[in-house]
Amino acid sequence: MSKVKAPKIDTLRFIAKMEVIQPGDLVARFKLSPTYVYVKLARLEKAGLIEKMGSVQEGAYCLTNKGYGRLRYHDEQEEE
Numbered sequence: 824m825s826k827v828k829a830p831k832i833d834t835l836r837f838i839a840k841m842e843v844i845q846p847g848d849l850v851a852r853f854k855l856s857p858t859y860v861y862v863k864l865a866r867l868e869k870a871g872l873i874e875k876m877g878s879v880q881e882g883a884y885c886l887t888n889k890g891y892g893r894l895r896y897h898d899e900q901e902e903e
Contacts, residue, residue, distance in 0.1 A: 829853040843885050
């Protein structure tokens, strides 16, 4: 049985709503494994959609301008 995974856009919306998140927030919200969350965050960071804030130990993330742009684009597409 495969685990349900959070689509990228849902993850970006959650981060935008919270403004700043830690990996545990995604684990709790989407019921994902910590390993999957870290991989997902690394991919979003590599794509330039989120950035790490503070020290490596804190592990807090927020959306970048590119991430907010992706959300705006997606919302405009849904309106059409």
